[in-house]
Amino acid sequence: MRIGFDAKRYFFNRTGLGNYSRDLVRILQTYYPENDYVLYSPKVPENFIPSDQLRLKTPSSFFGKLSPSFWRYKSMSNDLKQDEIEIYHGLSGEIPIGLSDSPIKTVVTIHDLIFIRFPELYKPIDRKIYQKKMQSAADNADKIIAISEQTKRDIIDFLKIPEEKIQVVYQGCHPAFKTPKSEQEKELVSGKYQLPEQFILNVGSIEPRKNAFQIVKAIEQTAIPLVIIGKDTAYAEEIKQYVEKNQLTNQVIFLKGISMEDLATIYSLANIFVYPSKFEGFGIPIIEALYSSTPVITTNSGVFPEAAGPNSVFVDPENINEISAAIQRIWADEDLQESMKIAGLEFAQRFNDDVLAKQVMDIYRSI
Template identity: 25%
Template sequence: MRIVFDARYIRTSDTDVLPAGGIGRYSYQLLRRMRNLDEDLKFLLVVPAGNGRPIFPESDMKIREVSCQFPANSFSTLYRLAEKIDFCGQDLFHSPFNMMPGKLPCPSVVTLHDIMWLTQPHLCAGFWPERVLVGALYQKGIRTALCRADHIITISEASRREIVRYKPEIVDRISVIHHGMESFFREIEQERVEALLAPLWSQIGMSGEKTTREIILCVGQGSPYKNQARAIQGFLGAFGKRDDIQLVVVNRFRRFDWKMRRLLARERAGERIILLDSVTDEQLLALYNRARIFLFPSLVEGFGMPQLEAMACGTPVLTSNRGAPAEISGGCSLLVNPENVEAIAHGLVELDQNEELRCKLIAAGRKRVQDFRWLDAAEKTMAVYQAVMRISG
């Protein structure tokens, strides 16, 4: 079987693989496992122009690469990709990031992580010009995928329900395949945690007793669905009178947010809340281990990988009582209404002060992460490929 896989979320330098965000990690981890599942399986990877080394330099002719000049998320992907890639002899195309090109000459599979741009665009971007311009692209890409893909993979039952509710006729050609969990995220020694964080604290000008405060950690990006404004309000409601605890917000992709700016302008709020535009993977690992609580109050998610990463690092999680966050938590997180600031604040206090609950959730979280394996995801994805090929003849 010959697969064209759009791997443009996986960038490389001359020495390293640099997956971009959750979709990049998803693509890379799937490919790592799938390439070894079947001796007859061959991949043609569409990679971003400017990549350094190959994604899998040790591979022989099982994996080839072809570079693409235009961005993954672009109208050029929708209208020109099929013309730019030589599909001769290829059996199937897989897009792992919501965008399905038109005029493909072979069967296709698309991974729809969510359809928020169709159902709740106001949660995708708070800045209305971005919502209109970027929304037009994503809405076209997702609608094309829903109409033209031979099979749709999504990553949670919550996402599947939302997709089927939006387009009921695709119910027989959609599968749920959960993400796996990377072994990189794990519990590490306290000495290493402090050593990894020392350069980060120095970089942002934090020193002295501030570096020893307890941490409530948020990881995500600035889109409204991440609910960071309520996370900050909940934190201030829970710990506003305490100087020994601070909120650290890691924004993997910073977006302009007036509401956030107003919150941070409140008296002393800026001293208690640390916004980090980006951190290295090792610094993120250290932050998960250092955190007393991981706060993940998303309004909507396709999956919600950060809460599993926190569980793997032995940190108790406070998350939403709805959708994918509740599903993926599997009863191993404290659930609250993400639209209720008082509920978030109460949950934070409970998880900080109730040692029995903390121990219970930490132990349950360690077991929960073992349910998510990338090899399982790869095998199920391969089964989808095979089913599509059988149906397509």
């Protein structure tokens, strides 16, 4: 098969949607090398090396080059037809219009509908654009991949799509999190970032929905160190001001710009991963923690029990006392930590690359 992908975020997004795009193309190449994979990008990225199996295509028309957004929404369909693409996979909730009159089959991955659930987090114009693009993609795609049962339910409820058109295929994570770390690697990374000997960890975008502030407040009356990893935001600055005001600067450590290999090692060093997010389409950091054999505390509703498995600990993300009690209980019980590590890693095997690659390839073949 010749399969085309929307590669804007594959090349130019270093976090969630970018990680999903890169991981999916990587595992398909690994387990199904007989196919041709073509990445459609609005511009040429740095350091991309094409191969016989993986190629890059940029806009061929003048207007496509002038307006990348127009190209991705409309004129890319002409390039797909010229390239004789058999299946086009929109990796981030959209597909170009104009493919319905062609033999090209289409798949779209929808990660979440947070802009509908929490409209106050988005500008009105952004909500309208997301709604239009995602509704169009859901209506016109031959198949929809939802990254969780939670997202599948939201697609049915909010976009009014028939259930039989949607299939759940979970996300995986970068191979770095699946590789055991040596004591030497741990020591090097611990020294590099001046990490405490023991600590709890939170990773992700530092924004109100992710709720890192609640973790800070939950450990305020304890001596438990907290490491928060994410880029600077207004919400992060708010947390930092609180930390300074309440003399927690030696207890709460902020890091950013961490390489994937170092991040995976930090996960493996952590005693507990704490993720009291209010809502996610899935929650890749949870999977990263499970593969790193790190006990997980996360939210007790939505997608979180689905992603974290039965042996993680679940809390009300708005209840600081409940979060604090869960942290202190696991922190003080090494036997509980060990049992959660073993059970969590076992649960994570359902997110293995070969499993996910087969599920996606079965969808391609079915259409």
